[in-house]
Amino acid sequence: MSEDKFRSRLAGQVSFPEDISSRKMVYALQVRAERAPGILKEIILPRLPSHIKFFQAEDIPGKNYLSYPDESVPLLADTEILYPGQPVGVLTGPDADELYSIRKEISLEITPIPGFPPYRMRDSRACPAEKVIQKGSTLRGMEKAETVVEGDFSLILPEMPVYPRQAVYCTKEGGTYVLHLHSQWPSLIRKLCAQAAGISRKQVEIHFNPAGRTWDSHVGQSVPAAALTVCITSILRQPVKLIAERDLPCRKEIFYHYRAGVDQSGRLTALEAQVYLNAGAYGCFSSEVVTRLALGTAGLYQCRHLDIRAKSFRSNYPPWLPLSTWGLAQGEFGAEMLVNHIALETGQDPADWRSRNLTAKGNLNATSGKIRQTPPLSDMITELSEASDYTRKHAVSRQIRTNRNALSITPSSYAGIGMAVSRQGYDFLSRDKLLTAASVSVTLQKEGTLDVLLGTVPATPGIMAIWRKNISASLSIEEEKVNLILDRPDEQSFNGPSCLSRNILVFTKLIDQCCSIIQKKRFREALPITETRTFRRRTANEWNEEEMKGTPFSQSSWGCAVVEVSLFTATREIVIPQIWLTINCGTLLDPPGARSFVESEVRMALTHCLDKQAIKPSLFPKLHIRFEEDGKKSTQPSGLEGLALGTIPAAFTQAVSQASGITLTGLPINSARLLSGGN
Amino acid sequence: MLIEFTLNSENVSVDVPAYFRLSDVLRDEFGLHGLRNACRKGYCGLCSVVLDGKLVYSCLIPVFQIRGREIMTIEGYSKTDDFEDVYKGFKKEGVHLCDYCAPTRTLTTGILLDRYARPDEHQLMEILTTVTCSCTPYETLKKGILSAARFRQRRLQ
Ligand code: FES
Ligand code: FES
Numbered sequence: 001m002s003e004d005k006f007r008s009r010l011a012g013q014v015s016f017p018e019d020i021s022s023r024k025m026v027y028a029l030q031v032r033a034e035r036a037p038g039i040l041k042e043i044i045l046p047r048l049p050s051h052i053k054f055f056q057a058e059d060i061p062g063k064n065y066l067s068y069p070d071e072s073v074p075l076l077a078d079t080e081i082l083y084p085g086q087p088v089g090v091l092t093g094p095d096a097d098e099l100y101s102i103r104k105e106i107s108l109e110i111t112p113i114p115g116f117p118p119y120r121m122r123d124s125r126a127c128p129a130e131k132v133i134q135k136g137s138t139l140r141g142m143e144k145a146e147t148v149v150e151g152d153f154s155l156i157l158p159e160m161p162v163y164p165r166q167a168v169y170c171t172k173e174g175g176t177y178v179l180h181l182h183s184q185w186p187s188l189i190r191k192l193c194a195q196a197a198g199i200s201r202k203q204v205e206i207h208f209n210p211a212g213r214t215w216d217s218h219v220g221q222s223v224p225a226a227a228l229t230v231c232i233t234s235i236l237r238q239p240v241k242l243i244a245e246r247d248l249p250c251r252k253e254i255f256y257h258y259r260a261g262v263d264q265s266g267r268l269t270a271l272e273a274q275v276y277l278n279a280g281a282y283g284c285f286s287s288e289v290v291t292r293l294a295l296g297t298a299g300l301y302q303c304r305h306l307d308i309r310a311k312s313f314r315s316n317y318p319p320w321l322p323l324s325t326w327g328l329a330q331g332e333f334g335a336e337m338l339v340n341h342i343a344l345e346t347g348q349d350p351a352d353w354r355s356r357n358l359t360a361k362g363n364l365n366a367t368s369g370k371i372r373q374t375p376p377l378s379d380m381i382t383e384l385s386e387a388s389d390y391t392r393k394h395a396v397s398r399q400i401r402t403n404r405n406a407l408s409i410t411p412s413s414y415a416g417i418g419m420a421v422s423r424q425g426y427d428f429l430s431r432d433k434l435l436t437a438a439s440v441s442v443t444l445q446k447e448g449t450l451d452v453l454l455g456t457v458p459a460t461p462g463i464m465a466i467w468r469k470n471i472s473a474s475l476s477i478e479e480e481k482v483n484l485i486l487d488r489p490d491e492q493s494f495n496g497p498s499c500l501s502r503n504i505l506v507f508t509k510l511i512d513q514c515c516s517i518i519q520k521k522r523f524r525e526a527l528p529i530t531e532t533r534t535f536r537r538r539t540a541n542e543w544n545e546e547e548m549k550g551t552p553f554s555q556s557s558w559g560c561a562v563v564e565v566s567l568f569t570a571t572r573e574i575v576i577p578q579i580w581l582t583i584n585c586g587t588l589l590d591p592p593g594a595r596s597f598v599e600s601e602v603r604m605a606l607t608h609c610l611d612k613q614a615i616k617p618s619l620f621p622k623l624h625i626r627f628e629e630d631g632k633k634s635t636q637p638s639g640l641e642g643l644a645l646g647t648i649p650a651a652f653t654q655a656v657s658q659a660s661g662i663t664l665t666g667l668p669i670n671s672a673r674l675l676s677g678g679n
Numbered sequence: 680m681l682i683e684f685t686l687n688s689e690n691v692s693v694d695v696p697a698y699f700r701l702s703d704v705l706r707d708e709f710g711l712h713g714l715r716n717a718c719r720k721g722y723c724g725l726c727s728v729v730l731d732g733k734l735v736y737s738c739l740i741p742v743f744q745i746r747g748r749e750i751m752t753i754e755g756y757s758k759t760d761d762f763e764d765v766y767k768g769f770k771k772e773g774v775h776l777c778d779y780c781a782p783t784r785t786l787t788t789g790i791l792l793d794r795y796a797r798p799d800e801h802q803l804m805e806i807l808t809t810v811t812c813s814c815t816p817y818e819t820l821k822k823g824i825l826s827a828a829r830f831r832q833r834r835l836q
Contacts, residue, residue, distance in 0.1 A: 006766070006770055010757070596816045596819050
């Protein structure tokens with residue numbers, strides 16, 4: 001980043017959509033149904049002054065729905081109201097406060113209808129997606145078992161902190177609608193805005209707001225807001241700023257049930273697991289998320305007989321999918337909780353159990369794909385155990401836990417330690433073009449400048465600088481002459497979201513490919529030379545999503561974490577003094593950036609664990625992060641996202657269970673919950 | 680109500696209802712967008728400004744209270760030498776702040792370094808907690824703050 005740009009960022013000279021305004025601008029405020037489920041009969045408006053307008057479903061110039069993968073969601077509900085807070089209209093006017101007070105006077109006539117049935121009732125209407133991984137016969141596997149380990153737990157994901165950076169500003173310049181917003185879904189936004197406003201995609205230009213890290217789940221906030229703003233701009237022909245409001249309270253919950261057979265030596269003979277994910281009222285994105293959830297739940301361990309069923313279910317809450325890592329880390333949470341449970345039941349050291357049971361080269365993975373390379377996890381576990389003194393600490397804590405009833409005195413605090421491993425693959429597993437499409441176009445211009453058309457959003461602040469530097473080195477062009485273009489409506493092809501480390505994994509590769517071809521052509525062909533590279537999706541032979549067979553990920557990253565906790569006996573306050581994290585994610589493009597990224601993900605993972613929005617700096621654990629690079633030149637960067645999320649919650653749960661002597665059956669946890677027995 | 684005060688070393692006046700929040704007035708009437716109106720409840724610190732040399736959360740202050748007083752925002756602070764120290768320190772340690780909290784973080788760091796020239800662990804925590812941030816790692820931020828403190832000491836020596 002140039003000096004001046006960094007200076008201007010620190011000096012507050014960067015504008016966010018909330019900062020943009022213009023003389024003719026009007027504010028837009030969504031009107032929402034307060035009660036659900038029901039059928040909307042009428043929207044009763046007060047007398048509106050002439051400068052205030054109200055728009056409802058029938059006013060949407062194009063299509064009044066957002067076609068997401070798996071299911072469309074109405075932009076403004078006109079009949080069925082499926083969740084409280086569902087938008088039914090938009091008020092516009094020059095004064096935001098006036099809109100708020102008028103909104104209070106609007107009432108809706110809604111006839112109640114029955115809600116979705118509870119998820120345990122097998123009603124297909126309430127299940128947008130189900131994926132099954134089946135291998136061998138769990139019946140036979142269970143017969144061989146010496147012990148059967150069975151359990152249930154739940155994971156309730158925290159709400160993300162919301163800032164008004166999600167405001168959207170749109171203005172019409174000539175025939176183009178210029179949108180200012182923050183999202184990692186640029187192509188989808190363009191497509192759905194055009195569809196809703198009844199205009200062509202080329203008429204939508206997106207100005208990305210440069211707010212730092214992007215989040216997978218923001219599609220539900222940014223896309224409807226953007227589409228509504230464009231629609232209203234097109235109707236009013238005035239600049240519009242949609243007021244961002246707090247997120248609606250979702251039910252981000254996942255329930256697990258597992259039953260595992262374990263033989264005398266502690267090996268898994270069979271695993272049956274059911275995972276249920278509350279998708280909210282609409283099942284959009286369910287299929288991809290449920291696939292990954294099933295894969296994560298199947299775990300990374302050898303087991304011949306598997307029956308894993310992952311389902312999403314509908315409820316009368318706002319839709320919220322996809323979630324961070326699209327379900328893989330959350331599935332792994334289930335698998336790792338099971339491993340810790342098995343180790344506890346069979347009296348084994350969890351680190352040791354893991355090392356002995358991990359799949360290796362030559363084994364079949366859960367979906368019957370052949371493993372071609374032994375994952376590096378076993379070595380990572382050994383190293384991390386040594387670095388954190390895991391084995392000794394675990395044995396001591398277990399001893400104390402076993403003997404605690406016999407102790408005549410209560411110590412002021414108990415310690416606990418937990419471990420978990422994770423694998424993250426960054427390919428999308430469905431064949432939906434909305435997700436998987438990716439292409440990069442590079443043009444070497446006559447003047448010697450290089451235009452790199454990306455159509456993606458920088459997922460971390462440093463990635464653009466790295467691309468620029470790498471391009472400049474590979475083509476010997478000064479960095480200033482490399483233009484990274486995020487968006488050009490006329491030419492941009494369709495690209496999937498910038499999540500799951502796709503920037504690192506897919507776009508870096510495509511940029512490299514374009515550059516090496518340009519390098520070959522540059523002194524042979526006349527300028528300008530343009531090269532476009534498109535991401536090749538995996539064939540059905542490699543991965544068959546319908547049957548859940550094959551090798552799901554072309555490339556994986558690996559993580560292993562150890563979490564230490566102290567539990568104060570009097571207050572039941574949980575403190576996490578230290579976390580050790582070892583990561584193998586191929587070649588590291590930007591070591592300080594990678595560290596930052598992992599650290600912030602640790603923070604996010606801790607919000608899954610403790611019942612707080614954010615972990616205060618004063619309580620933030622000491623982090624020991626180690627990146628393993630195998631040093632091979634051929635190794636590609638393979639992404640970082642999800643490794644902390646996939647490991648820390650399970651390791652934390654084990655540590656707290658050990659320290660408290662209570663088998664936890666759900667996250668997040670807090671002192672009150674521990675005091676009342678943990679569940 | 681007409682309110683006169685000093686803003687970033689200039690005498691200014693504004694005619695707004697007395698109960699308006701200072702943060703709204705600074706953003707809407709003076710176009711100072713470096714401070715963010717994020718939570719509006721005194722939780723996040725992203726609306727911090729300097730009132731008579733002390734950091735305050737401007738979303739909690741009714742504007743009539745600043746009559747005749749002196750306000751500095753990041754826009755004014757960025758013209759000072761103290762800002763340069765923070766800028767250099769953050770730059771040196773690769774503090775990749777997303778732009779959202781960057782201005783307020785810079786302002787609060789600079790102001791609190793006046794109080795803690797060589798911050799110890801506890802004081803570093805105070806500097807960190809003044810502004811809630813959802814993306815930059817604490818370790819990196821701490822290094823940046825310490826580096827800013829060193830730049831300042833060197834300049835003042
Ligand atoms: S906006 Fe003032 S403290 Fe959050
Ligand atoms: S909010 Fe992004 S760096 Fe602080």
